Amino acid sequence: MGNALSGRLRRIYERLWTFYGPQHWWPAEEPFEVMVGAILTQSAAWTNVEKGIRALKEARVLAPEDLRRIPQAELAGLIHSCGYYNAKAVKLKAFAGWFGEQYGDSLVRMFARDVTQLRPQLLDIHGIGEETADSILLYAGEKPVFVIDAYTRRILDRHGLRPAGGKYADYQRIFMDNLALKPRLFNEYHALLVAVGKDCCHKTNPRCNACCLSTEGLYNRVKERR
DNA sequence: TGCCAGGCCGGGT
DNA sequence: ACCCGGCATGGC
Numbered sequence: 617m618g619n620a621l622s623g624r625l626r627r628i629y630e631r632l633w634t635f636y637g638p639q640h641w642w643p644a645e646e647p648f649e650v651m652v653g654a655i656l657t658q659s660a661a662w663t664n665v666e667k668g669i670r671a672l673k674e675a676r677v678l679a680p681e682d683l684r685r686i687p688q689a690e691l692a693g694l695i696h697s698c699g700y701y702n703a704k705a706v707k708l709k710a711f712a713g714w715f716g717e718q719y720g721d722s723l724v725r726m727f728a729r730d731v732t733q734l735r736p737q738l739l740d741i742h743g744i745g746e747e748t749a750d751s752i753l754l755y756a757g758e759k760p761v762f763v764i765d766a767y768t769r770r771i772l773d774r775h776g777l778r779p780a781g782g783k784y785a786d787y788q789r790i791f792m793d794n795l796a797l798k799p800r801l802f803n804e805y806h807a808l809l810v811a812v813g814k815d816c817c818h819k820t821n822p823r824c825n826a827c828c829l830s831t832e833g834l835y836n837r838v839k840e841r842r
Numbered sequence: 843t844g845c846c847a848g849g850c851c852g853g854g855t
Numbered sequence: 856a857c858c859c860g861g862c863a864t865g866g867c
Contacts, residue, residue: 745849
């Protein structure tokens, strides 16, 4: 962890923390809600997801057995605001079914499983890909797994840290091979990357070097703040 | 007004 | 092994 890359990653983290402060992720009350939120937030704005979660709570179906019981069309109606509501209703049912069958709806039993076994299991569930699986492991299970999303890729790219290969696992290794494997650190780091990603010109100006996504832009921004 | 948000799946090359 | 269309609402 004493190499140049780990130093840069720690410096980026420190600057993000200085500028944005704690992000309080995941914004959910308990792990099952985190897992549901992880599915609902796929390619969706969190504000839209919040409404869906609230609707699920008000309808008293934010529990695995209820998600299995409720008719799919009715479930889709409750999560309408999340977008892709029909697809996501199918995904929630697939996840709730798996949770019951494999772990008897027990979070303790589920997260007692080693990550090297649990992650592939999650990936086998319809609707759960790498980012969603890792969000569940980190934010619901507090496992030291770094979550990679579109923002994270863009930011690393712009800092000149694009890994060879350029696949999900390649980006993930950048963090996991060069930082202490601490869930709290990974939690805050990923949330901060999303915060700065939202805050910047991102897609509309992919070559912008002055904005806060670049090494220099971020540095200057933190300096202004002080 | 159009573009984008804390992706994933399935089918086609 | 990649590429692409489909899935969809709400906010700026």
